[in-house]
Amino acid sequence: MPVTTTSAAIHITPVVLKTFYKHAKRKGQKLKDGDASEQATDDILFDESFHITKSFIELGTRNTIESLQHFTNTHVPAPYWAAVSPVCIPLSSCNKAADLLIQWFEPEELKHVVGGERWWQIRGLDGIDAEWITEREYLDNTKPSAGMKLSVTDQELLRMEHLDTVMLYVHGGGYSWGSVNTHRYQIIRYARKFKGRAFAVNYRKAPQYPWPCPIQDVLAAYFYLTSPPSDALHKPVPPSKIVFAGDSAGGGLCLSVLTVLRDMGYELPAGAVLISPWVDLTHSFPSVMKNTATDIIPPHGFIHKPSPTWPIECVPKEGRARVFPTQTNPPPKPGHADTLQPSSEKANEQLTERLVAGKQEGRLAHAQELQEEDVKDQANMLNGDQDVTAEDQISVDVSSSGVSNVSVDSKQGDKTPGFESIDLWEPKPPKVLMKNPNDQPLEIHSQIQLYATNEQLTHPLVSPILQASLGGLCPLYIIAGDGEVLRDEIIYLAHKAANPQKYPTRKGVSQGSQRQRENAEKFQTPTRVHLQVFDEMCHVLTVFIFTEGARYAYRSIAEFVKHVTHHSTEHLKQNPFPELHRPPSQITDPPGSDEECDHHSLNISKVIKAKRPKIRRPKPDHENSARSDIQLYRQNEEKAKDEVKNDDVQFMPEDTHHTSDDNQRVHDIPLVSMIRERVDIFGQVRVMEDEDEIPCLRIPIGELGLIKEEPVRRWLGGQEEWDKIYHHSAVKAERKREHYKKKAENLIQKARKNGLTLDQEVDNNTGSGSVSISATLSRTSVGEVESERRWGPFDLEGEKPPESAIAGRRDTREAVALIKKSIFHSAPVTHKTVPNIPTSVAIGAAFDSADHPFKPPKQSASEEQSYAHALHGLKIWQSLISYFMKKSSKKAELGKRQAIETLHTASDKVTGSPSRT
Template sequence: MPVTTTSAAVHITPVVLKTFYKHTKHKGHKVKNGDTTEEATDDLIYDEAFHIVKAFIQLGTRNKVESLQHFTNTHVPAPYWAAVPPVRIPMSSCNKAADLIIKWFDPEDLKQIVGGERWWQIRGLDGIDAEWVTEKEYLDDTKPPPGNELSDDDCDILRMDHLETVMLYVHGGAYFWGSINTHRYQIIRYARKFKGRAFAVNYRKAPQYPWPCPLQDVIAAYLYLTSPPPEALHKPVPSSKIVFAGDSAGAGLCLTMLTVLRDLGLEQPAGAVLISPWVDLTHSFPSVMHNASTDIIPPHGFIHKPSTLWPIEAVPQEGRARVIPTQTNPPPKPGHADVLRPSDERLGEQVEQRMQASQGEALIAHAGELTEKDVKTQAEMHNETNGGTIRPERPPQKQSTSESECLAFWEPKPPKVLMNDPNDRPLELRSQIQLYATNEQLTHPLVSPILQGSLGNLCPLYIIAGDGECLRDEIIYVAHKAANPKEYPTREGTLKDSPRQRENVAKFQTPTKVHLQVFDGMCHVLTVFIFTDSAKYAYRSIAEFIKHVTRYSPEHLEQNPFPELHRPPSEISDPPSPDEEDHPSLEVPSGKKSPPKDAGKRRFRPDHDNGTRSDVELYRENESKTKLEVKSGDVRFVPDGSPATEDEDRDIPGVRMIRERVDIFGHVRLMEGEEEIPALQIPPSEIGLIKEDPVRRWLSGQEKWDKKYKRNAIKAERRRRHYEKKAAVLIAHARENGLILDNERTAVINQRASLPTAMSSTSVGNVECDRRWGPFDLESEQPPGSAIAGRRDTREAVALIKKHIYHSAPATHRTVPRMSTSDAARAAFDPSDHPFKPPRQSVSEEQVHARIIPFHGLRMWQGLISYFMRKSSKKAQQGKRQALQTLRTGSDKLKNAGSSHSQPKGSSQSSSTR
């Protein structure tokens, strides 16, 4: 059963009941044993929500990748109190972003590592889906001038243009699922907290659109804000008024985007909020293994039921295992990014290129599927490599045509795994382990930003992590690496392979200002659990950071980018809220009338929590604690900086890093010293290496899935052959009806005296000049195996080809052919196609719009959040009333005691006698 609202409900309901039983039993044991330790899961609401999210993600691994993408990219209407007008970032902004990425890369690296400069620019939509987000009460009341026939959404964009502060939000989802729909409720909450507007981007997702496709899209979103095209309704937003924000994979994209802007000398935003950033796709830190039981990440990582899309090898060919003991000694440096097992023609070309480039020197040292005794242990390989020159094991010889020696020359060689025992023979990956990038690309600094040569000279960063999440160690490390560029260097292997990274080490040594907070007991992306004290404080702290860095000048922020150290403290106004029970429901029930037009301007919302122990009060309390930390000298200062003297009218300047932990009630405390944090003791040489334990954990799950879904894998392979034939027929019919590409025009004209003039006039689409490339322009490209642009064996790939032929032809097409009657008739009976309109594109890019308004699972989750908020608020209100009652009772007792002591002795006796 695919991922649907029904399947999610069926899968999650037993989890809810089981969690309730276990929670009650656990709490009983704690009370019986007198255990007073406090855990995040002591709160039943958080315990239930944690297991609901974890169960849903595990449900996704038992289904196809496309199914999870479809479910999480389904359009869900926004709550009535929010203004959420959609926009489409045009191709012109996408092209500007592509030019920046091409400029960042060395031409040879672009070809060898990325696979070319064209394939990742190919997309199905005519731009990128995005949306503006704010609350309706923040909209300007001015109306557009008469005569302008604008839609309500367009009017909302104009009415929010006066809100200067903009949060560019990049959603998470492991780079391959999630959307602006899954994160909209959180984004609305952010916009309300900092009283501004947000801009959310629905970037293309892997594996159909792997790295660097998402990076291009988020950069395009930033350029769309700062340099809007003529058709955009918003005014240019200064970079000083923009803050990047993202969670998980989205936070990793934000950090990568910052390094690209820095390296190219472009203006960075005022700051960035990184929530549980995924910055190391090699999983080289210990918490990936140690925190598996306390996080929502699936136990074996993101493995999925086989489909035409994923895994690339649904059935391992020729009986080859996905991971094997290595058959070679250290391979050549990474190169081509397209396939793990090339064709015979590609093998010959690669060997010839390598032999010509190096005259055969020392290359045979790596060649050949060596015999068992010739393959070295890990320690021997390292010693040999570290010694400098790798000597040939046999004398150079002429080019061999044997497949084993050709494969040894082939780049990229499947990477080796760092073993726990250095005397073991290393393992070698033969299957792609991450959906976002090929194995060889995982160590690139734009894929795993923790491997950047330097993270200095960036805008101020506010970084938060959960102490129970798998990514905790890499988050702590990347925060310290940014704040202390010299103390946390990048491993030599990364610098050796990249001239730009070597330059960055010397060029960017100014410490980045960082506020790091690690929340006790919390899992990955703690802001999902809005109703917890930890999340309430996090939302308020993020909002104050955004307001601070966008309010003051760069000179001021250079001295103090931390709102906690601002003097006098900035004002925080948040309207009070009555009991959550008195609030309207989160969603308007289907079939009922919408709320009144002025309902969106009410001074309270279903997610308000201010009537209780408010986030403002909590923030103020923590603000005071942070200032005490500074006075005690327990925070990092810039070189030659020193704690400020006591002055209530001046900021505390010179602080470069604040390091804090936050307990389950939202209270901050000082983080332990760097020497006490295990993640900071890992040598740079081991960071960014694929290690044995995560590989074996992934492999155990993948092998289990290979066995469990073997029939599905075989069926997927058959479906791939079906779509390959369908694509071939589609292209052949297009050729017959007049498809001519730019590089074929001269040859065609020589063959035909004249071309039919009605060829374009009877077609259904046009050539779009801003669409640079299409699926037929990849002759010199090597896209990764999962990339939709280079495939012909999936439904989505066929839809992409059809769109580029008949509807949105790239500039390299000279004609848009007629669609044959037979093709149009077949499309009419295909639910995913249309005879006259473009076929539905990949669900990793295009939102799914349901024909009938359903009670979608995303609405269900928002409803649960609203329920949890009400329950949490109600419980807090009861606690507050009990506390007040206790105080009153105690006060009354003191008064009575005082009055009794003041009475004469006789009166007391007479009273008692009566």
């Protein structure tokens, strides 16, 4: 059964009951023992929500990635009190982002690391789905001009224009699922708190659109804000009024985009909020193994029930294991993935080995087939006792590969007749760093992350923790849960950004990149960072909005957004931290907001607690559970100032001090570069321990970004269990792939017969590509050639897209839908004709729920939103929240009036005044 509202309810209901029973039993035992300690799970709402969320994500792994994407990208209407205006970021903005990335990568890296410059620009939609979001009560009452005929949502978009502060929000979901719909309620809450508007982007997701597709989309969203196309309704938003924000994968994307903008000299946004950012996809930090029980992330990672889309090998070929002891010596060394961009010498050396290995079968052997008789253990490999050598000259005949009489001379580089040896380079399977150095390293033969290939995991734009420098960025507010698996990499990230010289990247990462070598020297100015680690909280603690820690986090994020967007750049160079601003900024919430709801719910909690048997316990200052998030923030604001007085913060180096004519300079505490804090379960901060006392900051630099034994074995255990449980599904998925391959071939053949002609074919036949688009369109065709759509699925000659990328596939339903749309509906400029839809194709589409006889077929849920025909789980969740918020708001207002009347009555009795009505 796929992920649906029904299957989720069936899966989660036993979890709810089991958690309730265990919670009551645990609380009863604590009461009996007189245990006065308090934990986050003492709150029944948090306890239940934690296990429900964990259970739902686990359900996702027991289903196909397509079904999880479909469920979490189902459109859900916004609540009545929010103004939401959907827009489509056009292809022109996407192209601008692509041009910047192409320039950032440079030709060789594009070819060998990314796999080309075309495949990741291919998309099914005519742009990127996005939404403008704010509180309805913030809308301007000014009506549009009488001559403008606009929809209601467009009118609301224009009525948001006076809100100058914009949060560009990038949602999380493991780079592979989730959407604006799953995060809309959180985003609305942010907009309400900082009294501005948010812009949420529904970027393309892996495995259909792997790295760097999401980076291009987030860049496009930024350019759409700062330099909108002429037909956009909104005015350009200055970078100084934009704050990036993202959770989990979204936080990692925000950081990667910031480094690209920094490297290319573009103006950065005013700041960035990173909530549990996922920044190390190699899983090289200890908390990935230690914190599994206290986090919502599945213990085996994001594995899924086999489908045509994922995993790449549903059934391992020839019964081969996914991970087994290595058969070759370095390269690569244990713990390292082999390079995608080798030197000519190394590429030529491997080609020699492959020619020798494949000589007997008359074909070119694959790198993963290479074996050696004397394979060393890890210690000897790392010590370099074994050097792979090639014969000086080997001549073989390889007829089946299309290459004959190939002569390779290792002393002459890659001057090989017929091809460049680097073009035939295949990275050897990554070797795993073993705990016991005397063990023979394992090697991985399956892709372990949906977002990027194994060889790409150490790229600085995939795992930003491996950037040569994270200095010179805009101010960062970074939060993490102490119980989450990503805790260590987040703490390390914050310190690396604030101390570029103290936390460099290992040489193995930067040596192969000229840009990274330059960045290590170029960006040494510390990035201003506020790091907060929340006790007992799991991944993305802001999901649990009813906890005191989360309420404080929302308030603190809002004050950070307001501070960095309301002050000048020069002022922020001195103080980007709102907690240190003098005089303190004004904080207010609109009537009927969740501030009142929070206050009221806490009062109810206090009354309930008062009815229980009293337990003697020390009463710290956080015992008053009725305080609001504003009160919490004010208390923590004073503590931050005390931290400065006590030298518990990090200051900027003297050579980075700035002078400013800003009138407010004298009011601020100057030149603090990093605030490091922990936050307890009551939302109160304390100073974080010294760096020397934090284990993850003492990890040797050479071990970061290495693929290690423990995480690999844990992933392998889950994947092998799935291979057994879902073997029938895997075999069925393989058959489906063959079915879709034939369907794609049949579709292309029919399109050819109906006149499909490609640009390169015209060039080859006539020697000219000057045929005009308008002259070659079929008059009765339903589609058109789009001038801004650069590439399509037929434009990948010379490209090597990742195996999961939809652009290079023909064996999934989504790939066939992309091909069909590219041929008959939204053709790229490389198509000279848009043929008619054949009758047989139209008839077949009529019987396909995901297709249409004359309209574009439904595109992948990794890109396009779905629309539920019945009540959807996300809508149920949002409706319940809206209902309780509305009821609580009314009760809070009623309680306030009753309290005022009571006070008046008491005052009248004391003074003898007549009672008031």
